[in-house]
Amino acid sequence: MKFGVMLVLMSFLVSSVFAQDDAKTKTLEDRIAALEKRIAALEAATAPVVEKVSVEQKAEEQRTKARERMRKDSEAYSNDELREIESLYQVANQKWRTTQGKESLKLLIEKYDDANRTGCALLYLGQMSTGEEREKYLQEAIDDFSDCYYGDGVQVGAYARYVLAYHYKEAGQKEKEEALFKELKDDFPDAISHKGKLLADLIGQ
Numbered sequence: 001m002k003f004g005v006m007l008v009l010m011s012f013l014v015s016s017v018f019a020q021d022d023a024k025t026k027t028l029e030d031r032i033a034a035l036e037k038r039i040a041a042l043e044a045a046t047a048p049v050v051e052k053v054s055v056e057q058k059a060e061e062q063r064t065k066a067r068e069r070m071r072k073d074s075e076a077y078s079n080d081e082l083r084e085i086e087s088l089y090q091v092a093n094q095k096w097r098t099t100q101g102k103e104s105l106k107l108l109i110e111k112y113d114d115a116n117r118t119g120c121a122l123l124y125l126g127q128m129s130t131g132e133e134r135e136k137y138l139q140e141a142i143d144d145f146s147d148c149y150y151g152d153g154v155q156v157g158a159y160a161r162y163v164l165a166y167h168y169k170e171a172g173q174k175e176k177e178e179a180l181f182k183e184l185k186d187d188f189p190d191a192i193s194h195k196g197k198l199l200a201d202l203i204g205q
Helices: 002-076 079-094 099-111 116-128 131-144 156-170 174-187
Strands: none
Touching (some): 079 099, 099 116, 116 131, 116 156, 131 156, 156 174
8 A cells, every 4th residue: 555655656746847847848948939039030120231231242342343344444555545435435325325326336346345345335235226236236245245344333244144135035035035044143143233233133123
């Protein structure tokens, strides 16, 4: 009889210990769950800020690359040549889509076939043109001047792909469109638009 009572008491004590452990474990799990919820809320609240800072950093890196590319022209051309290059280029900026603007860009391309602004000029001509002529200029910009930059950090090779992809989209050439967008995402993940946004994020918008 005494042995049976002892067994009952031992069983009660063991059950009490496990019950206490279960309660502690439940409390700990609740605290962890609450902490994870707070962390998730904090990450959600700060994500836009972090993303904005990241994009701005990438944009500044692109602008640094643009300045480096422009410095190469100062080593390759005289000051007079650099002034003429910029003068020819600015005609198109001021007289967008006009015959005079186009002719000025064509003269720039003809006279200075290795200048940074020449890549920008080809891209401009592509944007000003239509049909096969647009495709020709944009493809030439991609093939021969991908390393050129606008002063705001827009890379010619990346932006030409972006514009040409939408040209193919409008023409219903889906395979060519998708191939260019893939190149843009894979090879130019940090490329930006003139508004400082990542081109890869603008695809499909």
